[in-house]
Amino acid sequence: MRAVKTNKGLATAGNYALLIVLGLLFALPFLYTLYSSLVTMQDVNHWVGPSKWTLDNYNLFFTNEAYNVPQWLWNTVLMTGIVIAGNLVINPMAGFALAKLDFAGKRWIYWIVVATMMVPYQMILIPVYVNVAKLGWLNSVWGLTIPFLYQSLYIFMLRQFFISIPGEFIEAARLDGLTKMGAFWRIVYPLARSSLITMSILAFSGTWNSYLIPSTFTSDPSKYVLVVGLNSVKDMFFENTPLIMAGVVLATLPILAFFFIFQKQYIEGVSSSGVKG
Amino acid sequence: MFRKARDSDFVVGWLFCLPFLALWAWWFFYPFLQSFVRSFQDANFAQLDAAKFIGLDNYVTILQDKAFYRAVLHSLEIVVIAVPVQTLLGLLMAILVNRKIKGKGLFRTLFFIPYITSTIAVTTVFMMLFKQGTFVTEFFGLFGFRNVTWFADTHYALLFVVILFIFQQVGFSMIVYLSGLQEVPRDLYEAGQIDGASRLAQFRYITVPSLKPITFFIVSVATILGFQIYDQIAAISRYGALGSPAGATSTVVTYFYQNGIRYMNIGYGSAAVVLFFIIIMIITFLQKKLLDDKG
Amino acid sequence: MVKKMKDSALLLLALCLVFALAACGGKNEDNAGGSQASGSAGAKTTVTMGFWGTAQDLKIYQAAADNISKQYPNIELKIKQYPSSDQFWNALPGEIAAGVAPDFIKISNEGSYEYIQKGMFVPLDDLVASAGIDLNRYTAGSVDTWKVDGKLYGIPNSVIPGMFLINEDMWKNAGLGKYPTTWDEVKAAAKKLTTKDVKGIVINIDPYHITNYVKSYGGGWGYGKTINSPENVKALQTIFDMYNAGVAVTPKSLGYGWDGEVFANGKAAMTTGGYWYKSFLKDAAPNLKYVAIPIPKGTTEGSTMIADGYVVLKDAKDKKAAAQAAYYMTNDATQKALMENGLPTAVASLSPKYFELNPEFKSIEPELKTATDFAYPAETKKFKDELVMQLENTLLGGLKKSPQEILDAVQQQFK
Numbered sequence: 001m002r003a004v005k006t007n008k009g010l011a012t013a014g015n016y017a018l019l020i021v022l023g024l025l026f027a028l029p030f031l032y033t034l035y036s037s038l039v040t041m042q043d044v045n046h047w048v049g050p051s052k053w054t055l056d057n058y059n060l061f062f063t064n065e066a067y068n069v070p071q072w073l074w075n076t077v078l079m080t081g082i083v084i085a086g087n088l089v090i091n092p093m094a095g096f097a098l099a100k101l102d103f104a105g106k107r108w109i110y111w112i113v114v115a116t117m118m119v120p121y122q123m124i125l126i127p128v129y130v131n132v133a134k135l136g137w138l139n140s141v142w143g144l145t146i147p148f149l150y151q152s153l154y155i156f157m158l159r160q161f162f163i164s165i166p167g168e169f170i171e172a173a174r175l176d177g178l179t180k181m182g183a184f185w186r187i188v189y190p191l192a193r194s195s196l197i198t199m200s201i202l203a204f205s206g207t208w209n210s211y212l213i214p215s216t217f218t219s220d221p222s223k224y225v226l227v228v229g230l231n232s233v234k235d236m237f238f239e240n241t242p243l244i245m246a247g248v249v250l251a252t253l254p255i256l257a258f259f260f261i262f263q264k265q266y267i268e269g270v271s272s273s274g275v276k277g
Numbered sequence: 278m279f280r281k282a283r284d285s286d287f288v289v290g291w292l293f294c295l296p297f298l299a300l301w302a303w304w305f306f307y308p309f310l311q312s313f314v315r316s317f318q319d320a321n322f323a324q325l326d327a328a329k330f331i332g333l334d335n336y337v338t339i340l341q342d343k344a345f346y347r348a349v350l351h352s353l354e355i356v357v358i359a360v361p362v363q364t365l366l367g368l369l370m371a372i373l374v375n376r377k378i379k380g381k382g383l384f385r386t387l388f389f390i391p392y393i394t395s396t397i398a399v400t401t402v403f404m405m406l407f408k409q410g411t412f413v414t415e416f417f418g419l420f421g422f423r424n425v426t427w428f429a430d431t432h433y434a435l436l437f438v439v440i441l442f443i444f445q446q447v448g449f450s451m452i453v454y455l456s457g458l459q460e461v462p463r464d465l466y467e468a469g470q471i472d473g474a475s476r477l478a479q480f481r482y483i484t485v486p487s488l489k490p491i492t493f494f495i496v497s498v499a500t501i502l503g504f505q506i507y508d509q510i511a512a513i514s515r516y517g518a519l520g521s522p523a524g525a526t527s528t529v530v531t532y533f534y535q536n537g538i539r540y541m542n543i544g545y546g547s548a549a550v551v552l553f554f555i556i557i558m559i560i561t562f563l564q565k566k567l568l569d570d571k572g
Numbered sequence: 573m574v575k576k577m578k579d580s581a582l583l584l585l586a587l588c589l590v591f592a593l594a595a596c597g598g599k600n601e602d603n604a605g606g607s608q609a610s611g612s613a614g615a616k617t618t619v620t621m622g623f624w625g626t627a628q629d630l631k632i633y634q635a636a637a638d639n640i641s642k643q644y645p646n647i648e649l650k651i652k653q654y655p656s657s658d659q660f661w662n663a664l665p666g667e668i669a670a671g672v673a674p675d676f677i678k679i680s681n682e683g684s685y686e687y688i689q690k691g692m693f694v695p696l697d698d699l700v701a702s703a704g705i706d707l708n709r710y711t712a713g714s715v716d717t718w719k720v721d722g723k724l725y726g727i728p729n730s731v732i733p734g735m736f737l738i739n740e741d742m743w744k745n746a747g748l749g750k751y752p753t754t755w756d757e758v759k760a761a762a763k764k765l766t767t768k769d770v771k772g773i774v775i776n777i778d779p780y781h782i783t784n785y786v787k788s789y790g791g792g793w794g795y796g797k798t799i800n801s802p803e804n805v806k807a808l809q810t811i812f813d814m815y816n817a818g819v820a821v822t823p824k825s826l827g828y829g830w831d832g833e834v835f836a837n838g839k840a841a842m843t844t845g846g847y848w849y850k851s852f853l854k855d856a857a858p859n860l861k862y863v864a865i866p867i868p869k870g871t872t873e874g875s876t877m878i879a880d881g882y883v884v885l886k887d888a889k890d891k892k893a894a895a896q897a898a899y900y901m902t903n904d905a906t907q908k909a910l911m912e913n914g915l916p917t918a919v920a921s922l923s924p925k926y927f928e929l930n931p932e933f934k935s936i937e938p939e940l941k942t943a944t945d946f947a948y949p950a951e952t953k954k955f956k957d958e959l960v961m962q963l964e965n966t967l968l969g970g971l972k973k974s975p976q977e978i979l980d981a982v983q984q985q986f987k
Contacts, residue, residue: 012378019373023387026448029402030390036401041855045405045837066627090300093293103290109298116305117501118557120530122538123550126666127308133670147304150297153498157453160494164460164487180289198456202449205393216663219652227395232627232655239829240855241401248398255393256386263385263452266459322665323690408827429824431969516829517778518957523964538662539953541690 030252037246044241057246061230069250071222072229079144079214079225080207086149087203088196094150095158096184100170110159116152125216132217139223144214148207154199161195162188194266201262205255226251316548322541335548345549347524348532349556351435355528356503356560358439359446363499364492366443367450374451375458385455392448400512403441404428428513431525438526441509446502450495457491458484493568497561504557505530529553616648617890619897621882622674624654632909633901640900649897657683668887675888676898678729681717681879681945682780685795686952688720693883694891695723703895709902714918717879717945726881727898728918730910732847732926733943734784734875735936736868740861742770742841754869755788755810758842762819765841772819774840775811776831777963779956780876781844783946785811789870796949796986800979807870808975815967822967836860846878847933851914864932866939877943879918949986958982 036044038053061067097103098110128147137143165188173183189196214225224232230247282288316335320328339345374385391399406413407427418424427437461484469479507530514520519535520527527535533553537546623633630653637649652674654660660677667673679687687693700707707715710728718726736758738751746765752758762772775781786792789810791803798804814820823834831843836857844867853860867875882898884891900906907917908925916926927937949955962978965971973981 015373015376015378019378019384022370022373023384026391026444027387029399030394032402032405033394033398042836042857042859044856045833064627066630090296094297097290097293101286101290101293103285103287106290109294112298112301114497114561115554115558116301117498118504118554118561119305119309120505120507120533120550122534122662123312123547124305124308125662126543126669127311128304129663129666130669131304131308133666133672138670138672147300150300152301155297156498157494160490161457161460163490166462179284180286181284181292184293194456194459198452201452209393209395215655215659216666219654221653228655232653245398248395252394256390259389259393260382260386263382263389263455266456321690322661323687323692325665325669404827409825426825426827429822429827429968431965516776517824517964518960521960521964522824522968523961525969535957539957540951541661543665 033245033248033252036242037249039242041240041242057242058250060243061246061250066221067229068222068224069226069229072224072226075141075223076208076225076227078141080204082141082145083148083207084200084203086145087151087154087199090150091154091199092158092189092192092196093184094155096162096188098155098159099162100165100167100188101180113152113155113159117156121212125212129216137217139218139220143217144225148213151203151206154203157199158192158195161192165191197262197265201259204258208255209251312543312547313551315544316551318544320542320544320547322538322543325543328544331544335545336552338545339549339552344524344527345532345552348520348527348529349553351526352504352506352528352530354435355439355442355506356500358436359443359503360496360499363443363447363450364495366447367495368454368488368492370447370451371454371458375455385452388451389448391445396445396508397512399445400441400509403437403444404513407437429522431523434513434522434525438506438509438513442503442506445509446499450499453491453495454488457488461487489568493564496568497564500560500564501557504528504553507531507534529556615646617646617893618648618650619676619888619890619893620650620652620674621897621901622652622654622660622677624656624660625678626913628913629910632906632913635909636901636903636906639905640897643900643903644893644896647893647897649900673885673887675890675894676882676884678880678901679726679883681726681877681881682948683952684718684726684881684883685720685946685948686950687883688725689950692886693725694886694888695725696727696884696895697724699884699892699895700724703892703899705895705899709920710918711920711923711940713877713940713943714879714881717877718881718883726883727895727902728879728881729902729907730916731877731879731918731940732916732933733877733936733939734780734844734846734867735864735933735939736866737835737843737845737849738863738865739835739838739841740863742838743863746841751863751865752868753866755785758868759810759814759817759819762814762842763817766819770838771821771840773814773821773842774823774826774831774834775814775820776823776843777960777967778830779946779948779959780846781831782808782811782959782963783876784844784867785870787874787876787944788867788872790872790874792944793947793949793955795947796951796955799949799955799983799986800976803871804979805975808979810870812975824968832856835862847914847916847930850930850932862932865935873939873942875939875943877940877945879945881918951986955982955986958985 037057038055039048040054040056043052061069094109094113098106098113132138132143132147135142137146169187169191170180170183173187174180178186209227211227211231215228215231218224218228221229221232230251231244315328317330317332318328319331319334370388374381374388405411408414409424409426414422414424414427422433423430425433427433465483465487466479469483474482506528510520510526510528510531513526519539520531529549530553533546533549536549537543621633623629630651633651637651640647640649654663664673696705699705705727711731714728714731715724717731718724718728742765743751743761746761748761748764752761758773765772783793785807786804789803789807791798791801791807793799794801811820821834821840823829823831826834826839828834828837828839831840832845832849832852833856834840835843835845835849836853838857838860845864853862866873882901884894884898888894902919904919904922907919907922911917911922911926911929917923927934959982962973962981966973966978
């Protein structure tokens, strides 16, 4: 009995050791980014102690009138919020239809979803730009959000998640008199909680960090999103690494916070207890 | 009867797909068609209105270009290495942080950091680490690698990109697996425990089959993203030519970017993407046949 | 079989939907065109300038835009900033199609020839007189930089020759005396400057740097005609000699992005460079003492002319107004403000002042007479990529090609 316990203790210690080593390894780039954002340009390539660290790089973002960080932050929040809201409605609906309903044309739609992921966005950027411009949506939050209210990647992902939801749920709901649509919104949607959280986390970081689209569709500094605005801070002929890194830290922290809060929402094995009840 | 029709799979299915299809048609398919038409044109960015139809000339030229095959080969190499590693490592990490341990939230966050940190920042760090004479290159020296700056060596640069790519993408696999693990019905494990199945057996006979649809998703997405890898390569070649050093990191997407965007020959670039599209489509189709037996 | 047919019918339906939507888009286009036409009926002409640069530069241009009505009451100037030149060129086709492209832009002479050849800019010769542009305002060399086939395409903004930078402390510690004037002297000095941790010279495998070597041997790219000329081969041989002797290094091999970083971190004692190294070194290595001298001679005096200027895009709505606004950007006040930011000027009367403000570049001033344009082939980007690739293949890839073979291979693609 004792031996088993010690073994278990050792295994746990081993687990922790592995986790800590891996954790440090994965945190390394961000730690280095943080470090570079705290030093001057002359110290960026080597280690200096905390006495030489400075917040000047951050100060510049908040003191220079050219950098409207609060406005950029608000633009980013608005953009990300609208995109996630759209994704939370449109993607699960399509994913559910592809996973659990049987109808003519489904295979076509499935392959449309998959094929769409394969085209590099740069290829269609110009026609999309022209579309946005014709609608008068340049320098507007609509141009940054409406085309991205769905993501075929997440439709595909949710389809794969929904496949493993037992069919009994939907049948049970239909016996209770719900329509298929009702069964989806009332039963499947709440049950798919952890996959929807995953999608939200991924969509959040993808949208928050996006650069190509916002930098192409906005040219008015008051309409910039955070990543574009922070990137406009640079010197003419070279990269001011500490300043760029400070921008990276500022842009990344909200995603980190979002992730840390939402990963707690994973609750194991909800799906099964429902069947019996 | 009427209600029945309205609640049929056909009506509900199309209704549920309609918002997606409408947005897709206008914001993806129509622009894509325009670009597709360009692939049959001699179309220069500078003067799009002067574009001329030239039939299949672009395709013929690409298929005679050695650089294109080299790029395809590089893309395949990336996918062949990155996809299995990323999938297995992601699963392993998901299992590690799915346990009931203290601080799992912190570890989950740490593992996810590279995925959300900007590629420029991660690349900068990797470039510092894989320089000649650092502990990293010396460590790899134990396995017979030469102690050189990896991204400046035509033999190692592609491997450098692959490692960098896996490092950034593995957080994605982890989190998708993590939520996949939540969906494994718990009573299956309970039943397994009653039957006295070992943990390994439970993993083999309960976890793995339940995760099959998710594994198919991760493998196909990793394949597609592996083919589309661009940011990391642009970051290591930002002071030189794309695909630096000497084209050792050229891929299908850098080939498109270089010809279509940089040299402004958008017709030629579009044709490259169409070819590239056909290649991944075939691979994804095979993967579906092999891995996904449902739906 | 029946199911398949059903599927196809649905696909057809979906396609119809797309074209219906596309038709809507078409209508939108007409509307946009209509509203634009009615908007331009006012007395003032709106001109937009596009540029990529710093926030400080934006401020200066903004001030110029606010004041332009004093000289040109009919012009309203808008400034549009792009994150980078790549971003600008990526966005431009869409902007032109959507009718929102800028009317004139600031551009460097290192890439401009390609766009001129592609017909993206308007020749200004006919506009010079009608817009009241005084070309005598600029140094002679700077106006020539913007002439292609006898036609003028740009209004000069800044101009300065390439230069050679030496780490002063390293030079003195090695007991070296007079600064080098020829590549042979550089080679000899590099040998003495090379230690365990420091290389004598860093040579970036980059067309800008290579071109400086080439010009000092009396060579040049001749817009693609003279890529493998004997002068160019000799210049490349000089570079190869220094690598082979172990006194030169590429920034990449040391893990740095560009030669400025290597120089700033004290890993190399010499490099070819330009005026922008000053503002970089000020931040990256405030304690480093360096001297700037003219590009050493190979067989003759020669270096690249680094310039930028304003060009009018072919789709500009009012080309005369655009040329006037561009001309306005070279007024004394704006040029002085840009100079304070470290930018050289092409205005003849202000040029001496630049060298007063930047005494370390005084020795470069005479080179304004001998420095010349890059003269890359019309497919400039392709040429640069090809040249870099061929050189990297040998210098970083272990392929043993001689300078002659490399330049022959490049020449073959640009007949």
